[in-house]
Amino acid sequence: MSDGLQVLDVVVRYAGAPAPAVDGVDLTVPTGEVVALLGPSGCGKSSLLRAVAGLEPLAGGDVAWDGVSVAGVPVHRRGFGLLFQDGQLFAHRDVAGNVAYGMPTLVRRDRAARDARVAELLDLVGLPGTQRRDVATLSGGERQRVALARALAPRPRLLLLDEPLSALDRALRERLALDLREVLTATGTTALFVTHDQDEAFAVADRVAVMDAGRLLQVAAPAALWARPASRRVAQFLGYEAFVDVPSPGADAPAAVRALVDAARAAGVALLPAGGLLALAAGAFVVAPGAADGVVVGTVRVLRSRRGRTEVVVDVDGVGRVSALAPAGWTCAPGADVALHADAAAVAGLPG
Numbered sequence: 615m616s617d618g619l620q621v622l623d624v625v626v627r628y629a630g631a632p633a634p635a636v637d638g639v640d641l642t643v644p645t646g647e648v649v650a651l652l653g654p655s656g657c658g659k660s661s662l663l664r665a666v667a668g669l670e671p672l673a674g675g676d677v678a679w680d681g682v683s684v685a686g687v688p689v690h691r692r693g694f695g696l697l698f699q700d701g702q703l704f705a706h707r708d709v710a711g712n713v714a715y716g717m718p719t720l721v722r723r724d725r726a727a728r729d730a731r732v733a734e735l736l737d738l739v740g741l742p743g744t745q746r747r748d749v750a751t752l753s754g755g756e757r758q759r760v761a762l763a764r765a766l767a768p769r770p771r772l773l774l775l776d777e778p779l780s781a782l783d784r785a786l787r788e789r790l791a792l793d794l795r796e797v798l799t800a801t802g803t804t805a806l807f808v809t810h811d812q813d814e815a816f817a818v819a820d821r822v823a824v825m826d827a828g829r830l831l832q833v834a835a836p837a838a839l840w841a842r843p844a845s846r847r848v849a850q851f852l853g854y855e856a857f858v859d860v861p862s863p864g865a866d867a868p869a870a871v872r873a874l875v876d877a878a879r880a881a882g883v884a885l886l887p888a889g890g891l892l893a894l895a896a897g898a899f900v901v902a903p904g905a906a907d908g909v910v911v912g913t914v915r916v917l918r919s920r921r922g923r924t925e926v927v928v929d930v931d932g933v934g935r936v937s938a939l940a941p942a943g944w945t946c947a948p949g950a951d952v953a954l955h956a957d958a959a960a961v962a963g964l965p966g
């Protein structure tokens with residue numbers, strides 16, 4: 615028998631829609647694991663999460679916990695916690711009142727036990743001592759931390775999170791994603807986490823499930839997903855920006871393609887048969903000022919600074935437009951030619 619959550623061939627259909635929002639998805643989330651559902655807007659992530667919660671009816675398939683169907687079990691009896699983009703705190707309760715709200719009645723009635731549990735949860739989410747704060751005075755990030763504490767209070771067997779960080783600014787989102795990972799791990803919480811942000815999915819989840827048009831395209835641990843995307847669509851969604859056919863042995867190929875294939879082979883990049891594809895992420899080429907003749911040449915289009923590093927958009931013959939990395943402070947005029955090295959660390963092999 616499988617433990618944890620089993621999503622079995624689930625279909626979600628909205629009245630009048632031409633196609634199902636979720637179209638035969640199979641997914642498991644074993645106890646203690648955090649899985650991110652990642653995909654573009656409208657691909658059906660929230661619909662799937664809501665179907666797991668019991669908020670959308672199943673048009674097909676089943677949702678089970680520990681091998682037992684919960685399809686006929688109402689939302690509040692599934693033992694699943696929910697956290698949305700806007701944590702929807704109760705404005706008339708203070709922080710402690712909000713956190714205690716979801717606790718089992720027995721704990722809520724025992725004042726000492728309740729206060730201890732509230733304190734423990736507020737410590738966990740990084741808000742110690744805020745019990746008496748009016749929730750209207752909290753920042754957006756603090757509100758989501760309180761909402762997380764409230765969702766964890768009943769010790770749900772599964773926590774369902776729908777874009778819980780997307781209302782926050784980027785810097786805060788990055789920090790909270792790491793904190794969220796820590797809290798979920800520390801509490802051993804099993805979780806299904808919806809996001810459209812690749813970085814967030816990679817930061818929070820043990821495994822990432824990539825969705826598109828109602829279907830699951832690939833499920834893998836972050837490093838494996840990045841190294842071996844199953845298709846061009848998955849690679850594009852992860853942020854790979856150019857694709858190059860692997861040439862047949864002995865066939866004529868542009869210098870840049872040969873350099874990429876050689877670098878990838880030397881680094882042991884998987885799956886490089888002729889007819890396959892190389893997917894290039896930012897950094898597949900690195901600016902090598904003063905390099906000798908014979909290296910790849912790119913024509914600089916745009917220079918930009920990102921977190922102290924210089925990124926150069928270059929046109930490379932046989933490859934197209936890609937983002938190359940350059941040493942900090944390096945500069946040159948748009949239109950100039952620059953020498954580039956291929957870096958296999960930003961290259962993945964794909965089936966053709």
Ligand SMILES: Nc1ncnc2c1ncn2[C@@H]1O[C@H](COP(=O)(O)OP(=O)(O)OP(=O)(O)O)[C@@H](O)[C@H]1O
Pocket residue numbers: 628629631635653654655656657658659660661662810
């Ligand atoms: N209540 C509804 N009634 C009709 N159609 C809906 C409803 N909710 C969602 N849809 C449609 O179902 C599809 C999937 O929507 P869903 O919200 O699940 O996607 P998503 O991947 O979570 O998108 P986003 O990241 O933008 O929230 C979309 O085409 C959407 O317009």
